[in-house]
Amino acid sequence: MDGNITEEQQVEQIKAWWKENGKAVVLGAVIGLGGLTGWRYYQAEVQSAKEQASDAYTQVVSALESGSDNAVADMKAYISSHQSSQYSVLAALQLAKVQVEKGELDAAAEQLSWAIANTQDAAILPIAQTRLARIFAAQQDYDKALAELDKVTAESWKGKVAELKGDILLQKGDAIAAREAYVQAQQLGGSPALQIKLDDLAQ
Template sequence: MDVNITEEQQVEQIKAWWKENGKAVVLGAVIGLGGLWGWRYYQGEIQAAKEQASEAYTQVITSLETNPETSVALVQGFITEHEDSQYSVLAALQLAKSLVEQEKLDAAAEQLNWVITHTQDEAILPIAQTRLARVHAQMTQYDTALAELDKVTAESWQAKVAELRGDILLEKGETLAAREAYVQSQQLGASPALQIKLDDLAQ
């Protein structure tokens, strides 16, 4: 703006600018405020949904622990309703554990397979994979169990996987291979109970 023009001229220039650009400014402000409000509303809805899912998860798991046989359908309904939530994965894990305790191994395996295909969580995936291997071993499906263990890639799980592989091979009757798996587990940092297993094989 020219410093030599009068105050009255400055006012006239401001009026002219506002007449030309005022609508755009107001519209931009409205859109900006609307977007901010919409974002906050969206975030609030997400948080509310998470809280509702958390509360519902607690309720169905409590029911499962109290009445395992009659709560299977209830938990399954929760899993279906919250399929895109991590709570559904946790619920399926708990349901699989309960089904194993009820000796419903096929149904437990189904739940664990569902978990494996619905999570990328590096903390949960190896839990589901090793539990599924144990379930297959309980069903004497040893080769399937061993194949499931091969899918566990998490470095921190390799000692546990090697020990479990040894357990399964021992159940299968392959004593020498079981010992080799136990030795591998020992080299990777095994559980305290592993030496007992090795001593038993040496007898």
């Protein structure tokens, strides 16, 4: 403001400015506070949903492990109702494990395929992929099993994948390719059992 105008004129200018801009200032403040409150409410709801999903996951897994009559149906219902949560992927892995133990390989493969398609966790993906490959191998669909293993790209899994490829190739009857896979796995730091597998092939 101009330093030469009187205090009374300054007051009048402030009044005029407020009259012209006051509503916008108040509205902006209200919107800002409302947005902050809304964001905090949203965050609280998200956290609450995560906690509820976690609690429900613990319950359905406990029921599944106890062999409850409705456990499988409850687990499927949980997966269906929490598809946007990674807990549903973990639930699918747990359900597939139980189904494998029961010999329900097709059902287990379906759960693992769903988990692979829906996980966003780089740590979970190779677990699901290798388990699915094992199921295909158990069904004697060896080419499908090997193709599934080719999808595993995690660096830390290379040794395990190479060893599993060797196992599958051996089941398929290709001892030469199995030995090559075992040697590769050994170079990548595979399991202590690799040398035994190689020794068996040498006999």
